[in-house]
Amino acid sequence: MARTLSDPGGGAREQNRLLLVATRRSFTIIVYALLIALAFSMIFPYLWMLANSFKSRTDFFTNPYSVIPMPPTLSTYYDALTIGRMGVYLGNSILYAAAVLIVQLLIDSLAAYSFARVDFPGREALFLAVLATLMLPGSVTLIPTFLIAHGLGLTNTFTGVVLPGFAGAFGIFLLRQFFLNIPRELEDAARIDGSGFFGTYWRIMLPLAKPAMVTLGVFIFLNEWSSFVWPLIILSDWKKYPVTVGIALFRDVNQINWPAVFAGSTIVSFPIVILFVLAQEYIIGGISLSGLKG
Amino acid sequence: MTTLAQPSQPVQSRASRQRELWRRFRKTWPGYLFISPAGLLITVFSYIAIIFSLYISFHQYDIISEARPFEGLENYTRALSDKLVRISFRNTFIYVIVIVPSITIISLLLAVLGNQVRRGRALFRTVFFIPTITPIVVTSMLWVWLYEPTGGINRLLEMINIEGPNWLFNPATALPAIMIMTIWGAVGYYMIIFLAGLAEIPEVFYEAAKVDGAGRWHTFWNITIPLLRNSLIFAFVTLTIAAFQVFTQVFIMTQGGPMNSTQTVQMVVYHYAFQRFEMGYASAISWLLFGVIFFFSALQLKLFISRELY
Numbered sequence A: 001m002a003r004t005l006s007d008p009g010g011g012a013r014e015q016n017r018l019l020l021v022a023t024r025r026s027f028t029i030i031v032y033a034l035l036i037a038l039a040f041s042m043i044f045p046y047l048w049m050l051a052n053s054f055k056s057r058t059d060f061f062t063n064p065y066s067v068i069p070m071p072p073t074l075s076t077y078y079d080a081l082t083i084g085r086m087g088v089y090l091g092n093s094i095l096y097a098a099a100v101l102i103v104q105l106l107i108d109s110l111a112a113y114s115f116a117r118v119d120f121p122g123r124e125a126l127f128l129a130v131l132a133t134l135m136l137p138g139s140v141t142l143i144p145t146f147l148i149a150h151g152l153g154l155t156n157t158f159t160g161v162v163l164p165g166f167a168g169a170f171g172i173f174l175l176r177q178f179f180l181n182i183p184r185e186l187e188d189a190a191r192i193d194g195s196g197f198f199g200t201y202w203r204i205m206l207p208l209a210k211p212a213m214v215t216l217g218v219f220i221f222l223n224e225w226s227s228f229v230w231p232l233i234i235l236s237d238w239k240k241y242p243v244t245v246g247i248a249l250f251r252d253v254n255q256i257n258w259p260a261v262f263a264g265s266t267i268v269s270f271p272i273v274i275l276f277v278l279a280q281e282y283i284i285g286g287i288s289l290s291g292l293k294g
Numbered sequence B: 001m002t003t004l005a006q007p008s009q010p011v012q013s014r015a016s017r018q019r020e021l022w023r024r025f026r027k028t029w030p031g032y033l034f035i036s037p038a039g040l041l042i043t044v045f046s047y048i049a050i051i052f053s054l055y056i057s058f059h060q061y062d063i064i065s066e067a068r069p070f071e072g073l074e075n076y077t078r079a080l081s082d083k084l085v086r087i088s089f090r091n092t093f094i095y096v097i098v099i100v101p102s103i104t105i106i107s108l109l110l111a112v113l114g115n116q117v118r119r120g121r122a123l124f125r126t127v128f129f130i131p132t133i134t135p136i137v138v139t140s141m142l143w144v145w146l147y148e149p150t151g152g153i154n155r156l157l158e159m160i161n162i163e164g165p166n167w168l169f170n171p172a173t174a175l176p177a178i179m180i181m182t183i184w185g186a187v188g189y190y191m192i193i194f195l196a197g198l199a200e201i202p203e204v205f206y207e208a209a210k211v212d213g214a215g216r217w218h219t220f221w222n223i224t225i226p227l228l229r230n231s232l233i234f235a236f237v238t239l240t241i242a243a244f245q246v247f248t249q250v251f252i253m254t255q256g257g258p259m260n261s262t263q264t265v266q267m268v269v270y271h272y273a274f275q276r277f278e279m280g281y282a283s284a285i286s287w288l289l290f291g292v293i294f295f296f297s298a299l300q301l302k303l304f305i306s307r308e309l310y
Helices: A008-051 A058-063 A077-080 A087-116 A121-136 A140-151 A158-166 A169-180 A183-192 A197-208 A210-226 A229-234 A241-254 A257-293 B010-028 B028-056 B073-079 B083-116 B123-135 B136-146 B153-159 B174-200 B203-211 B216-227 B228-245 B247-253 B263-276 B279-306
Strands: none
Touching: A008 A257, A008 B083, A008 B123, A008 B136, A008 B153, A008 B174, A058 A257, A058 B028, A077 A087, A077 A257, A087 A121, A087 A158, A087 A169, A087 A197, A087 A210, A087 A241, A087 A257, A087 B028, A121 B028, A140 A158, A140 A229, A140 B028, A140 B263, A140 B279, A158 A229, A158 B028, A169 A210, A169 B028, A169 B153, A183 A197, A197 A210, A197 B028, A210 A257, A229 A241, A241 A257, A241 B136, A241 B247, A257 B123, A257 B136, A257 B174, B028 B279, B073 B083, B073 B279, B083 B123, B083 B174, B083 B228, B083 B263, B083 B279, B123 B174, B136 B153, B136 B174, B136 B247, B153 B174, B174 B216, B174 B228, B174 B247, B203 B216, B216 B228, B228 B279, B247 B263
16 A cells, blocks of 8 residues: 555655665664673673683693683582682581571561551651661771670671671561552451461461562572671681682682682582572562662 | 540640550550561661761770770871872772763663663573672682783783783772773673663653654653663662772772772771771771762762752
């Protein structure tokens, strides 16, 4: 129909259309090329890390930038876990992350439920006081937190590492938002059946809040797993170091044992990759949420 | 009878209000129990901590000696004339001024461009996101290796016939090297923020723009940017606050050197507090940093919010 209506100027119009398609296509190609180049820059350091962690010492020093280890060996891992003490550090990291994860989820969700549902006097003011701590830069609280922990006799102890992480204002905020959106009828029914405050929280609210708890849990784990400054300051005995501080120690000496660094870095990154594959939607969702709220 | 409060009689009204409060308290007291673990921790590690920090910033305070004399503003005036502090503030300012716009612009472009491609969108998102969730200690170590004189970066530069510097050992390039690595590591995170913001923009706006014959550039400036305002403010403010406190990358990659060229405020705070145990003085420096952060956050929020054009 449109074609039959085309006038003598149709040729020019057709040319314009072709030009438009061409520019659009070249634009798409440029975009793809750019994105692919950047994606490579993001992924390559990790490929090297992985490849080098499986290289023998001689292979690493002759071909540090090859992506395929010839022949692949596990000796670097063995070195990192034994001489490099990564085995000890890894165990500590798992312990710290697990402790903070479980306790903070419990403490945050209890407080969040209370702030969302229990109408106790002074609730709004107290919630604001919790939120306000989000504004505090960690830079100012670092020294007094250390001095308080020191005063409590917690320097160089497991408790000292995890205690300040047992409650989080962000977690309380996130879970409270979630609890507020759960219909009240469900709790009323439980209340009529004779559930107390704690029973309602434990049996009704917690199971319902699973998506929010998983999101928060992933963030708490990632945070604690990557945590560096606090354990660096509070600990003085290498037997208690987490992996992050352990890897930094490889750098501390003048001669860097690169193969051990790569093996150690791969070991540290492994749980994160697994977590990311399993919980990608929760992670992306959680970050998106924090941005939209801002 | 008790429920009939009479507004004309303030005394009785106050008494009944108190009774009401008491009734509410008796019904809701488990609420306090529930918030008490979190409340205790937040009180100790945030509120007491910050008051304590302010207190010791006016004292000569180390953890070893018992004598902790009051010094007034001594620590603050000393900080203002301390050459190391001055250098660290200058470096940190340069760092913030480069990092914050760079990360915002690059991650915004990544989000907008990533939204244009049809195939592989999820894959790009995943790949750009990997550096964000890797511990900063690990990415810093990887980049120390890449920045070696004959490392990956310089090999890349060699391909286009540029002789790369000894990045981390040259005072002129050490701070830029740390900035490049930080930008590389952070854009994925803010890309996610912007993608979420883009998803919130109703498709009709773009259709309307297309009908009006608006070009790509025009659409970007007049629709995308204004409607991404919340995400942009969030990115800008949180980035600024974080960038002012940069520590781990510097600690791992250069330890503040060479020749103090990468010394940042947080590094100096760490140095005085945990290597020389001058806790009071270090706290004073951290309060100066807090003041700077507070000033810039407030300024940014004021600028952004007063521009209520859309």
